[in-house]
Amino acid sequence: MNSHPIRTPTFGFQTMPAVIRGTGAWSKEEDDKLKAYIQRYGHWNWRQLPKFAGLSRCGKSCRLRWMNYLRPDLKHGSYSKQEEDLILKLYDELGTKWSAMAEKLPGRTDNEIKNYWHSYLKKRAKSNAKQTPAVRQPNEISPENAVSDSPVEQTSENYPLPPEQTSSGSVSSTYCDYAVFSGVNWATEESIDSFGSFSQPVENFWTEPFSVDTSFDQSNFLSSSVEGEFMSSHYYYYYDGSELFNQPMQEF
DNA sequence: AAGCCTAGCAACCGCATGTAT
DNA sequence: CATACATGCGGTTGCTAGGCT
Numbered sequence: 596m597n598s599h600p601i602r603t604p605t606f607g608f609q610t611m612p613a614v615i616r617g618t619g620a621w622s623k624e625e626d627d628k629l630k631a632y633i634q635r636y637g638h639w640n641w642r643q644l645p646k647f648a649g650l651s652r653c654g655k656s657c658r659l660r661w662m663n664y665l666r667p668d669l670k671h672g673s674y675s676k677q678e679e680d681l682i683l684k685l686y687d688e689l690g691t692k693w694s695a696m697a698e699k700l701p702g703r704t705d706n707e708i709k710n711y712w713h714s715y716l717k718k719r720a721k722s723n724a725k726q727t728p729a730v731r732q733p734n735e736i737s738p739e740n741a742v743s744d745s746p747v748e749q750t751s752e753n754y755p756l757p758p759e760q761t762s763s764g765s766v767s768s769t770y771c772d773y774a775v776f777s778g779v780n781w782a783t784e785e786s787i788d789s790f791g792s793f794s795q796p797v798e799n800f801w802t803e804p805f806s807v808d809t810s811f812d813q814s815n816f817l818s819s820s821v822e823g824e825f826m827s828s829h830y831y832y833y834y835d836g837s838e839l840f841n842q843p844m845q846e847f
Numbered sequence: 848a849a850g851c852c853t854a855g856c857a858a859c860c861g862c863a864t865g866t867a868t
Numbered sequence: 869c870a871t872a873c874a875t876g877c878g879g880t881t882g883c884t885a886g887g888c889t
Contacts, residue, residue, distance in 0.1 A: 618858085618859080619857095619858080619859095619883095620857070620858075620883085621857085621858085640874075641874070641875070642873080642874065642875090654874085654875090655859085655860090655874095655875085655876095656858075656859080658875075658876085659857090659858065659859080660857090660858085662876095663857075663858085664857080691877095691878065691879085692877090692878090693877075693878065694876075694877060694878085705876095705877070705878080706856090706857080706858090706877095706878095707856085709878075709879085710855070710856055710857085711855090711856095713855090714854060714855050714856080715854085715855085849889105850888105850889090851887105851888085851889080852886100852887085852888075852889095853885100853886090853887085853888095854884105854885090854886090854887100855883105855884090855885090855886105856882105856883090856884090857881105857882095857883085857884105858880100858881085858882090858883100859879105859880085859881075859882095860878105860879085860880080860881090861877105861878100861879090861880105862876105862877085862878090862879100863875100863876085863877075863878100864874100864875085864876075864877090865873105865874085865875075865876090866872100866873085866874080866875095867871100867872085867873080867874095868870100868871085868872080868873095
């Protein structure tokens with residue numbers, strides 16, 4: 596499938612570029628802008644982000660695009676048998692709590708799981724149900740499944756707390772303040788240098804729309820989904836595979 | 848070859864929840 | 869405590885590609 600067709604439900608295919616329209620399918624250019632911006636500064640405020648990233652999109656749309664498609668830790672492609680079975684099992688336990696399911700399936704998003712369920716697994720579940728008539732209702736917790744012992748389970752309690760709002764910053768951020776998105780490989784000295792100094796991004800960041808800096812090779816940064824971490828002069832950054840956090844240095 | 852149908856998937860929408868003021 | 873704002877979640881829509889007739 597063409598990954599970025601320009602189309603609009605209202606005006607028809609390719610009548611108006613998405614970058615002008617600000618809705619519809621994302622163009623390669625928009626993806627690059629968003630990806631580069633978040634890698635450089637993090638998603639400190641989704642509502643404001645598109646303005647600074649130079650995108651004609653609403654924050655919600657940017658968030659969705661990042662979460663469901665651009666995040667470097669995402670798996671794309673077909674599901675393994677184990678994943679299918681796990682989704683079926685989780686649906687049995689959780690019902691339509693897609694985000695909760697996504698937590699147990701590293702690299703998969705709630706949207707993706709939901710789509711996969713509706714397009715494929717629902718049928719499989721139905722055929723299974725025919726074979727085994729005594730089917731539990733979704734959300735009904737079975738005794739054998741009541742205790743989650745999934746090795747990939749991680750709750751917010753497992754993470755260090757997100758940063759407090761700093762006295763100098765007027766913007767609160769739940770996850771990452773002007774953070775460079777960090778994964779392994781991308782925390783090399785050269786990588787950090789290519790972004791510029793961490794001690795000075797804030798001023799331009801608040802006042803200038805972001806322009807994509809193509810001087811670094813993004814594919815190198817996106818090639819790894821392994822957890823990683825690095826330090827700036829003031830904050831400690833770490834990436835747990837799905838979220839980026841930072842902590843004031845004194846916390847460590 | 849052309850038209851129709853359908854599966855798959857990206858994206859949108861509205862509501863719920865969490866957090867700051 | 870009330871309100872506003874930001875974010876997250878789940879349901880739904882609509883487009884494309886590919887198979888079928």
